[in-house]
Amino acid sequence: MEEMSSTSTEDLSSAPTAASKVLRTMFPSAIPATGFVRATRELLAPRGFHAANTLPLVATCRDELAVTITARLYDTWGAGFNMAGLAGMIVLGRTGILAASGHAPVEDGVRRFVLVALPHIGLDSHGVIGNVERPGVPGVSHTCGALMALHDELRGDNAPTGDYPFLDLADPEQSMLRDRIPPFLPDGPVPDLAGLTRIARDVITADTHKVISVLREGQSQPAHVAVFTGIHINGPGGTEYVEPGACYLDLGADEPEIDLVID
Numbered sequence: 001m002e003e004m005s006s007t008s009t010e011d012l013s014s015a016p017t018a019a020s021k022v023l024r025t026m027f028p029s030a031i032p033a034t035g036f037v038r039a040t041r042e043l044l045a046p047r048g049f050h051a052a053n054t055l056p057l058v059a060t061c062r063d064e065l066a067v068t069i070t071a072r073l074y075d076t077w078g079a080g081f082n083m084a085g086l087a088g089m090i091v092l093g094r095t096g097i098l099a100a101s102g103h104a105p106v107e108d109g110v111r112r113f114v115l116v117a118l119p120h121i122g123l124d125s126h127g128v129i130g131n132v133e134r135p136g137v138p139g140v141s142h143t144c145g146a147l148m149a150l151h152d153e154l155r156g157d158n159a160p161t162g163d164y165p166f167l168d169l170a171d172p173e174q175s176m177l178r179d180r181i182p183p184f185l186p187d188g189p190v191p192d193l194a195g196l197t198r199i200a201r202d203v204i205t206a207d208t209h210k211v212i213s214v215l216r217e218g219q220s221q222p223a224h225v226a227v228f229t230g231i232h233i234n235g236p237g238g239t240e241y242v243e244p245g246a247c248y249l250d251l252g253a254d255e256p257e258i259d260l261v262i263d
Contacts, residue, residue, distance in 0.1 A: 055112070061146070065132065113226070114227075117228075119144060120232035120233065130193045201229055
Protein backbone atom coordinates (compact mmCIF):
# COMPACT_ATOMS: atom_id res chain seq x y z
CA MET A 1 0.00 0.00 0.00
CA GLU A 2 1.41 3.39 -0.96
CA GLU A 3 2.15 5.67 1.98
CA MET A 4 -0.39 8.46 2.33
CA SER A 5 0.80 12.02 1.88
CA SER A 6 0.75 14.75 4.51
CA THR A 7 1.72 18.39 4.59
CA SER A 8 5.02 18.82 6.41
CA THR A 9 6.00 21.43 8.97
CA GLU A 10 8.64 22.60 6.47
CA ASP A 11 5.91 23.25 3.90
CA LEU A 12 3.90 25.24 6.42
CA SER A 13 6.89 27.28 7.53
CA SER A 14 7.54 28.41 3.95
CA ALA A 15 4.21 30.24 4.04
CA PRO A 16 3.47 30.94 7.71
CA THR A 17 -0.15 30.72 8.80
CA ALA A 18 -1.89 31.08 12.14
CA ALA A 19 -1.95 27.29 12.46
CA SER A 20 1.73 26.84 11.58
CA LYS A 21 2.77 29.50 14.10
CA VAL A 22 0.80 27.82 16.89
CA LEU A 23 2.13 24.41 15.86
CA ARG A 24 5.75 25.60 16.08
CA THR A 25 5.13 27.44 19.36
CA MET A 26 3.03 24.89 21.24
CA PHE A 27 4.42 21.68 19.72
CA PRO A 28 7.95 22.61 18.60
CA SER A 29 9.12 19.02 18.14
CA ALA A 30 6.06 17.94 16.11
CA ILE A 31 6.71 16.16 12.82
CA PRO A 32 4.33 14.99 10.09
CA ALA A 33 2.47 11.82 11.07
CA THR A 34 3.90 10.01 8.06
CA GLY A 35 7.41 10.77 9.31
CA PHE A 36 6.56 9.55 12.81
CA VAL A 37 5.25 6.23 11.54
CA ARG A 38 8.22 5.83 9.20
CA ALA A 39 10.59 6.53 12.11
CA THR A 40 9.11 3.66 14.14
CA ARG A 41 10.11 1.30 11.33
CA GLU A 42 13.53 2.81 10.63
CA LEU A 43 14.55 2.92 14.30
CA LEU A 44 13.55 -0.69 14.92
CA ALA A 45 14.69 -2.40 11.72
CA PRO A 46 18.36 -2.54 12.83
CA ARG A 47 17.18 -4.13 16.08
CA GLY A 48 15.42 -7.03 14.37
CA PHE A 49 11.84 -5.72 14.29
CA HIS A 50 9.83 -5.99 11.08
CA ALA A 51 6.19 -6.47 10.12
CA ALA A 52 6.43 -10.25 9.81
CA ASN A 53 7.78 -10.83 13.32
CA THR A 54 6.17 -8.01 15.35
CA LEU A 55 2.70 -7.48 16.82
CA PRO A 56 1.63 -3.83 16.94
CA LEU A 57 -0.34 -2.75 19.98
CA VAL A 58 -2.13 0.49 19.16
CA ALA A 59 -3.81 2.93 21.55
CA THR A 60 -5.17 5.90 19.63
CA CYS A 61 -8.40 7.69 20.43
CA ARG A 62 -11.69 6.17 19.27
CA ASP A 63 -12.34 9.37 17.27
CA GLU A 64 -12.60 8.88 13.51
CA LEU A 65 -9.83 11.48 13.15
CA ALA A 66 -7.42 8.89 14.57
CA VAL A 67 -8.24 6.33 11.88
CA THR A 68 -5.70 7.60 9.35
CA ILE A 69 -2.65 7.35 11.59
CA THR A 70 -3.87 4.00 12.90
CA ALA A 71 -4.15 2.77 9.30
CA ARG A 72 -0.61 3.97 8.60
CA LEU A 73 0.65 2.03 11.61
CA TYR A 74 -1.09 -1.13 10.44
CA ASP A 75 0.20 -0.59 6.90
CA THR A 76 3.73 -0.41 8.32
CA TRP A 77 3.53 -3.11 10.99
CA GLY A 78 0.67 -5.38 9.92
CA ALA A 79 -2.60 -6.14 11.67
CA GLY A 80 -2.49 -5.09 15.29
CA PHE A 81 -4.12 -5.53 18.66
CA ASN A 82 -6.48 -2.65 19.51
CA MET A 83 -5.73 -1.27 22.97
CA ALA A 84 -7.50 2.04 22.47
CA GLY A 85 -9.98 3.95 24.55
CA LEU A 86 -11.14 7.55 24.69
CA ALA A 87 -8.17 9.94 24.54
CA GLY A 88 -5.86 7.07 23.64
CA MET A 89 -5.94 5.63 27.15
CA ILE A 90 -4.97 1.96 27.45
CA VAL A 91 -8.27 0.62 28.72
CA LEU A 92 -8.35 -3.09 27.94
CA GLY A 93 -6.86 -4.11 31.28
CA ARG A 94 -4.88 -7.13 32.40
CA THR A 95 -7.07 -9.73 30.69
CA GLY A 96 -6.78 -8.02 27.33
CA ILE A 97 -3.04 -7.54 27.65
CA LEU A 98 -2.59 -11.20 28.56
CA ALA A 99 -4.55 -12.11 25.45
CA ALA A 100 -2.24 -9.98 23.31
CA SER A 101 0.85 -11.46 24.94
CA GLY A 102 0.45 -14.76 23.13
CA HIS A 103 -0.44 -13.30 19.73
CA ALA A 104 3.00 -12.06 18.69
CA PRO A 105 5.02 -14.25 16.31
CA VAL A 106 8.03 -16.06 17.72
CA GLU A 107 11.27 -15.58 15.80
CA ASP A 108 14.67 -16.65 17.12
CA GLY A 109 12.93 -17.52 20.39
CA VAL A 110 11.67 -13.95 20.93
CA ARG A 111 8.25 -12.30 20.79
CA ARG A 112 8.34 -8.70 19.56
CA PHE A 113 5.79 -5.96 20.15
CA VAL A 114 5.60 -2.31 19.12
CA LEU A 115 3.27 -0.28 21.33
CA VAL A 116 2.10 3.10 20.02
CA ALA A 117 -0.08 5.20 22.32
CA LEU A 118 -1.22 8.70 21.34
CA PRO A 119 -3.84 11.03 22.78
CA HIS A 120 -4.83 13.67 20.25
CA ILE A 121 -5.72 17.34 19.99
CA GLY A 122 -7.17 19.60 17.30
CA LEU A 123 -5.69 22.69 15.67
CA ASP A 124 -7.78 24.63 13.16
CA SER A 125 -6.73 27.02 10.40
CA HIS A 126 -7.14 29.99 12.75
CA GLY A 127 -4.65 28.48 15.18
CA VAL A 128 -7.26 27.59 17.81
CA ILE A 129 -6.21 24.57 19.85
CA GLY A 130 -9.01 22.09 20.42
CA ASN A 131 -10.93 23.10 17.31
CA VAL A 132 -10.90 20.89 14.24
CA GLU A 133 -12.44 20.95 10.79
CA ARG A 134 -14.50 17.84 10.04
CA PRO A 135 -15.68 17.44 6.44
CA GLY A 136 -19.42 17.90 6.16
CA VAL A 137 -19.86 18.88 9.81
CA PRO A 138 -21.29 22.41 10.11
CA GLY A 139 -19.95 24.88 12.63
CA VAL A 140 -17.03 24.45 14.97
CA SER A 141 -16.03 20.90 15.87
CA HIS A 142 -13.66 19.83 18.65
CA THR A 143 -11.13 17.20 19.63
CA CYS A 144 -10.32 15.53 21.88
CA GLY A 145 -13.91 15.75 23.08
CA ALA A 146 -13.29 13.46 26.06
CA LEU A 147 -10.36 15.52 27.31
CA MET A 148 -12.23 18.75 26.67
CA ALA A 149 -15.17 17.49 28.72
CA LEU A 150 -12.80 16.59 31.55
CA HIS A 151 -11.11 19.98 31.22
CA ASP A 152 -14.46 21.72 31.62
CA GLU A 153 -15.25 19.63 34.70
CA LEU A 154 -11.89 20.36 36.28
CA ARG A 155 -12.39 24.10 35.82
CA GLY A 156 -15.88 23.93 37.34
CA ASP A 157 -16.98 23.97 40.94
CA ASN A 158 -17.96 20.30 41.07
CA ALA A 159 -14.90 18.66 39.53
CA PRO A 160 -14.69 14.95 40.48
CA THR A 161 -11.25 15.06 42.03
CA GLY A 162 -11.86 12.89 45.08
CA ASP A 163 -13.13 9.48 46.12
CA TYR A 164 -10.88 7.53 43.73
CA PRO A 165 -11.19 5.04 42.26
CA PHE A 166 -14.70 5.08 40.86
CA LEU A 167 -16.43 3.71 37.79
CA ASP A 168 -19.55 4.95 36.05
CA LEU A 169 -20.94 1.86 34.36
CA ALA A 170 -22.88 4.07 31.96
CA ASP A 171 -19.70 5.93 30.96
CA PRO A 172 -16.75 3.67 31.82
CA GLU A 173 -14.01 5.16 29.64
CA GLN A 174 -14.74 8.77 30.59
CA SER A 175 -14.87 7.81 34.24
CA MET A 176 -11.43 6.25 33.78
CA LEU A 177 -10.15 9.61 32.57
CA ARG A 178 -11.69 11.24 35.65
CA ASP A 179 -10.02 8.61 37.79
CA ARG A 180 -6.53 8.60 36.28
CA ILE A 181 -5.73 12.16 35.26
CA PRO A 182 -6.61 14.46 38.22
CA PRO A 183 -4.01 12.89 40.57
CA PHE A 184 -1.33 13.96 38.03
CA LEU A 185 -2.45 17.61 37.98
CA PRO A 186 0.02 20.18 39.33
CA ASP A 187 -0.93 22.45 42.20
CA GLY A 188 -2.56 25.69 41.15
CA PRO A 189 -4.76 26.52 38.17
CA VAL A 190 -5.91 23.77 35.86
CA PRO A 191 -3.58 23.54 32.83
CA ASP A 192 -4.88 24.59 29.44
CA LEU A 193 -6.08 21.93 27.00
CA ALA A 194 -2.60 21.35 25.56
CA GLY A 195 -1.23 20.93 29.08
CA LEU A 196 -4.00 18.51 30.02
CA THR A 197 -3.30 16.51 26.85
CA ARG A 198 0.37 16.28 27.85
CA ILE A 199 -0.70 14.99 31.26
CA ALA A 200 -2.82 12.35 29.52
CA ARG A 201 0.26 11.41 27.48
CA ASP A 202 2.29 11.08 30.68
CA VAL A 203 -0.37 8.89 32.31
CA ILE A 204 -0.41 6.69 29.23
CA THR A 205 3.40 6.53 29.23
CA ALA A 206 3.36 5.35 32.86
CA ASP A 207 0.85 2.69 31.85
CA THR A 208 3.14 1.36 29.11
CA HIS A 209 5.53 0.06 31.76
CA LYS A 210 2.65 -1.84 33.38
CA VAL A 211 1.66 -3.25 29.99
CA ILE A 212 5.17 -4.59 29.45
CA SER A 213 5.13 -6.37 32.80
CA VAL A 214 1.85 -8.10 31.97
CA LEU A 215 3.03 -9.06 28.47
CA ARG A 216 5.79 -11.09 30.11
CA GLU A 217 3.62 -12.90 32.63
CA GLY A 218 3.79 -16.67 32.22
CA GLN A 219 5.59 -16.50 28.87
CA SER A 220 8.38 -18.97 28.12
CA GLN A 221 9.80 -16.72 25.40
CA PRO A 222 11.33 -13.33 26.17
CA ALA A 223 9.39 -10.28 24.99
CA HIS A 224 11.09 -7.32 23.34
CA VAL A 225 8.79 -4.30 23.47
CA ALA A 226 9.28 -1.00 21.66
CA VAL A 227 7.17 1.91 22.92
CA PHE A 228 6.28 5.15 21.16
CA THR A 229 4.12 7.73 22.90
CA GLY A 230 3.36 11.32 22.01
CA ILE A 231 0.54 13.64 21.00
CA HIS A 232 -1.32 13.23 17.72
CA ILE A 233 -2.26 16.64 16.30
CA ASN A 234 -5.15 16.95 13.85
CA GLY A 235 -4.36 20.08 11.84
CA PRO A 236 -6.29 22.03 9.21
CA GLY A 237 -7.09 20.51 5.86
CA GLY A 238 -6.58 16.95 7.06
CA THR A 239 -2.93 17.52 7.99
CA GLU A 240 -1.62 15.39 10.84
CA TYR A 241 1.42 15.65 13.08
CA VAL A 242 2.86 13.88 16.08
CA GLU A 243 4.83 15.47 18.89
CA PRO A 244 6.97 12.51 20.06
CA GLY A 245 6.95 11.73 23.77
CA ALA A 246 8.64 8.80 25.49
CA CYS A 247 10.12 6.43 22.92
CA TYR A 248 12.10 3.45 24.19
CA LEU A 249 12.96 -0.19 23.68
CA ASP A 250 12.63 -2.63 26.58
CA LEU A 251 14.52 -5.87 26.02
CA GLY A 252 13.91 -7.39 29.45
CA ALA A 253 13.50 -6.76 33.14
CA ASP A 254 17.25 -7.03 33.72
CA GLU A 255 18.21 -4.92 30.70
CA PRO A 256 18.43 -1.12 30.61
CA GLU A 257 15.88 0.70 28.49
CA ILE A 258 17.18 1.94 25.15
CA ASP A 259 16.08 5.44 24.16
CA LEU A 260 14.69 5.69 20.63
CA VAL A 261 15.20 9.24 19.36
CA ILE A 262 12.89 10.57 16.66
CA ASP A 263 14.48 13.59 14.98
